[in-house]
Amino acid sequence: MRDVAIIGCGMTKFGRREEDLLELLMEASLAAMKDAGLDHRSVDAVYVANMGAGILNYQTGVASALVDRLNLLPAPADTVENGPASGASAIKNAFLAIASGLYDSVLVVGGEKMRAVTGWEATDFVASMTHRQGEYIYGVTLPSLAGMFARLHMAKYGVKQEHLAMVAVKNHENGAKNPYAHIQQAVTMEGILLRPEAVVNNPPIAEPLRMYDCCPVSDGAAAVVLCAAEKAKDAPHPAVHIAGFGQATDIHAVYQRDDPLDLKAVRGAAKAAFEMARLCPQDIQVAELHDAFTILEIVESEQAGFFPVGQGHRALEEGATRLDGKLPINPSGGLKARGHPVGATGVAQVTELVWQLRGQAGERQVSQAVNGFCCNFGGFGNNVLAFVLSRE
Amino acid sequence: MRDVAIIGCGMTKFGRREEDLLELLMEASLAAMKDAGLDHRSVDAVYVANMGAGILNYQTGVASALVDRLNLLPAPADTVENGPASGASAIKNAFLAIASGLYDSVLVVGGEKMRAVTGWEATDFVASMTHRQGEYIYGVTLPSLAGMFARLHMAKYGVKQEHLAMVAVKNHENGAKNPYAHIQQAVTMEGILLRPEAVVNNPPIAEPLRMYDCCPVSDGAAAVVLCAAEKAKDAPHPAVHIAGFGQATDIHAVYQRDDPLDLKAVRGAAKAAFEMARLCPQDIQVAELHDAFTILEIVESEQAGFFPVGQGHRALEEGATRLDGKLPINPSGGLKARGHPVGATGVAQVTELVWQLRGQAGERQVSQAVNGFCCNFGGFGNNVLAFVLSRE
Numbered sequence: 137m138r139d140v141a142i143i144g145c146g147m148t149k150f151g152r153r154e155e156d157l158l159e160l161l162m163e164a165s166l167a168a169m170k171d172a173g174l175d176h177r178s179v180d181a182v183y184v185a186n187m188g189a190g191i192l193n194y195q196t197g198v199a200s201a202l203v204d205r206l207n208l209l210p211a212p213a214d215t216v217e218n219g220p221a222s223g224a225s226a227i228k229n230a231f232l233a234i235a236s237g238l239y240d241s242v243l244v245v246g247g248e249k250m251r252a253v254t255g256w257e258a259t260d261f262v263a264s265m266t267h268r269q270g271e272y273i274y275g276v277t278l279p280s281l282a283g284m285f286a287r288l289h290m291a292k293y294g295v296k297q298e299h300l301a302m303v304a305v306k307n308h309e310n311g312a313k314n315p316y317a318h319i320q321q322a323v324t325m326e327g328i329l330l331r332p333e334a335v336v337n338n339p340p341i342a343e344p345l346r347m348y349d350c351c352p353v354s355d356g357a358a359a360v361v362l363c364a365a366e367k368a369k370d371a372p373h374p375a376v377h378i379a380g381f382g383q384a385t386d387i388h389a390v391y392q393r394d395d396p397l398d399l400k401a402v403r404g405a406a407k408a409a410f411e412m413a414r415l416c417p418q419d420i421q422v423a424e425l426h427d428a429f430t431i432l433e434i435v436e437s438e439q440a441g442f443f444p445v446g447q448g449h450r451a452l453e454e455g456a457t458r459l460d461g462k463l464p465i466n467p468s469g470g471l472k473a474r475g476h477p478v479g480a481t482g483v484a485q486v487t488e489l490v491w492q493l494r495g496q497a498g499e500r501q502v503s504q505a506v507n508g509f510c511c512n513f514g515g516f517g518n519n520v521l522a523f524v525l526s527r528e
Numbered sequence: 529m530r531d532v533a534i535i536g537c538g539m540t541k542f543g544r545r546e547e548d549l550l551e552l553l554m555e556a557s558l559a560a561m562k563d564a565g566l567d568h569r570s571v572d573a574v575y576v577a578n579m580g581a582g583i584l585n586y587q588t589g590v591a592s593a594l595v596d597r598l599n600l601l602p603a604p605a606d607t608v609e610n611g612p613a614s615g616a617s618a619i620k621n622a623f624l625a626i627a628s629g630l631y632d633s634v635l636v637v638g639g640e641k642m643r644a645v646t647g648w649e650a651t652d653f654v655a656s657m658t659h660r661q662g663e664y665i666y667g668v669t670l671p672s673l674a675g676m677f678a679r680l681h682m683a684k685y686g687v688k689q690e691h692l693a694m695v696a697v698k699n700h701e702n703g704a705k706n707p708y709a710h711i712q713q714a715v716t717m718e719g720i721l722l723r724p725e726a727v728v729n730n731p732p733i734a735e736p737l738r739m740y741d742c743c744p745v746s747d748g749a750a751a752v753v754l755c756a757a758e759k760a761k762d763a764p765h766p767a768v769h770i771a772g773f774g775q776a777t778d779i780h781a782v783y784q785r786d787d788p789l790d791l792k793a794v795r796g797a798a799k800a801a802f803e804m805a806r807l808c809p810q811d812i813q814v815a816e817l818h819d820a821f822t823i824l825e826i827v828e829s830e831q832a833g834f835f836p837v838g839q840g841h842r843a844l845e846e847g848a849t850r851l852d853g854k855l856p857i858n859p860s861g862g863l864k865a866r867g868h869p870v871g872a873t874g875v876a877q878v879t880e881l882v883w884q885l886r887g888q889a890g891e892r893q894v895s896q897a898v899n900g901f902c903c904n905f906g907g908f909g910n911n912v913l914a915f916v917l918s919r920e
Binding site: 188203204211216217268383401 | 529550579582587591595596597601602603605607608609610611621625627628653657660775776778779793906907910911913
């Protein structure tokens with residue numbers, strides 16, 4: 137396998153956007169190509185990550201449309217779908233295509249235009265990834281699964297509502313420093329939990345999860361340019377290497393799992409990524425985790441091996457995961473504040489890590505970051521990918 | 529790049545099926561795994577090819593659901609979408625993943641459950657791959673594009689309505705010998721064109737194309753197992769090698785192309801596939817072309833290099849593309865008679881070639897086939913893939 141590096145990245149601001157899906161994908165793609173110092177003659181292939189253009193935008197063949205608009209013809213182009221982990225799956229396939237020796241430089245762009253439909257429709261769309269006969273027809277949604285999951289975890293490990301709110305407060309604080317974030321506004325524990333009016337400002341969605349425990353519904357796109365490491369020397373910025381990658385699947389319907397708290401696919405993907413990178417969780421200085429719901433950041437931080445199982449909330453309350461902590465988690469603001477245009481998220485996580493490893497993250501820069509980790513969580517943990525990135 | 533072989537294949541009968549999408553994918557997958565002599569412990573990863581589960585079946589994350597149902601956990605699984613060329617794109621990505629060295633054996637399964645909606649809705653769904661602002665909003669559909677394309681080609685090269693009907697007659701004759709075909713019934717030139725009542729039995733769809741010039745709307749799935757060639761020795765059947773592969777994109781909106789008759793992406797994909805295989809069109813003994821409309825078989829047979837441009841219809845009338853001809857095209861019955869469940873088609877083409885190269889094609893067996901070629905046509909030729917397969 138050839139070594140693969142990331143030589144460019146870019147993204148649109150996440151949030152409510154007027155542009156259509158293709159325009160969002162173009163904006164992020166052009167930013168990443170510019171960042172990589174590539175013109176249209178230098179892109180060998182394109183991968184698009186998208187989950188819902190069919191349902192949300194009544195559009196198929198998005199990759200074919202994009203490669204034309206970007207003036208990259210006749211470059212091969214495919215779309216990869218893996219629910220909310222579509223972004224990481226697209227990067228995986230671009231990575232393998234370069235590793236195989238077929239292509240030297242590949243553009244990967246993930247995006248979603250979710251606000252084309254109402255919030256309820258968006259929630260129902262996301263629920264299209266649940267088990268048809270075992271979950272969807274009974275009205276299960278991702279917030280309801282996450283709510284039940286949170287209850288179980290809280291009961292078993294003594295996690296409190298305050299811990300969930302701590303994730304939100306931390307990630308909103310980080311998001312306020314990220315010009316690409318959907319929500320660039322800090323919130324306080326008092327405002328979202330302690331004051332009497334908090335129950336109005338932060339209403340229950342699927343108890344114990346309240347509104348500030350759930351990511352917003354966002355439009356947006358993010359892009360990276362991958363390149364064979366041996367050809368990455370001339371790029372304007374120092375290359376960031378894909379040191380390790382892992383992917384694992386788990387039982388589709390959550391109720392069928394032996395232990396619903398045991399997110400095996402997170403553990404399996406992280407383990408594989410660390411093994412390929414020949415690194416361990418202690419070698420990581422910055423992580424982007426898939427906090428579609430606040431509880432997930434806590435649990436993923438354990439399953440990825442950063443903290444012992446049942447101790448993630450302790451690390452959180454000690455400030456270990458803050459920007460100035462031992463292991464800053466979601467400096468970007470995470471899905472919670474940066475937003476979660478589903479197809480974009482896995483690419484946006486990698487983009488944030490590249491900026492952090494290059495030292496380009498501005499006010500939210502983590503100090504001394506050499507190795508970064510990200511986890512992109514598909515389904516309710518039924519298809520998870522992890523990457524370990526390293527600067528040279 | 530490691531050499532990659534196909535060690536197993538299988539498919540469902542195409543047509544109107546009672547089963548849901550996941551059941552169709554399972555049926556084809558299990559058939560391919562059995563054919564390859566693999567049990568669930570021997571599959572390293574899964575790729576699903578599907579174009580429309582979102583729109584047609586309101587379902588996402590199909591690959592995650594499938595890998596669980598097949599008892600292949602925790603194998604990585606992704607879905608690849610490239611319109612009607614989704615099947616070939618999924619095979620491409622599995623091929624590169626094995627070529628890279630990461631996986632040894634990968635299951636690729638393509639499928640579509642199109643009859644979940646009405647015929648009109650299915651046509652509108654397929655039109656979701658056209659250019660949004662330049663084609664779709666003006667009511668362009670794939671049959672209408674193909675009709676206009678046929679008119680132009682007929683005017684330029686002296687192709688007649690009879691030539692289109694000859695493709696249908698040939699492919700229905702082949703399909704009648706294929707137990708997996710949607711339509712297993714021969715038709716005659718008299719019945720679909722010459723007799724007065726033909727205009728009723730075979731009504732115009734988008735002139736000059738009539739009903740028998742268009743593929744049916746089908747449900748179905750097809751699957752192949754790919755394996756690193758060095759590990760294919762123990763498989764029950766002789767390995768068929770992926771000797772060459774090519775993919776190319778073209779201008780998205782047909783009206784913007786300099787010459788709408790010039791299917792550059794077909795030519796580019798075929799050229800790349802032949803170059804990688806170090807073979808030329810004269811080395812091919814059997815081909816599966818993407819005859820979603822009869823005119824496309826004629827034109828692809830020229831653009832792929834089998835006949836000079838403008839001479840494909842001559843070869844057809846001379847019988848060169850019949851089962852007993854010099855270059856049998858679409859022995860399976862093609863999209864015309866086997867059917868076209870869009871996500872399945874590229875995989876079904878490869879499956880037919882494997883059966884032909886192994887000598888397992890029964891009544892429709894081509895004699896002395898050593899090398900096969902297939903062309904999977906996405907959009908209206910905006911994203912095309914080609915494979916050259918060779919038996920050992």
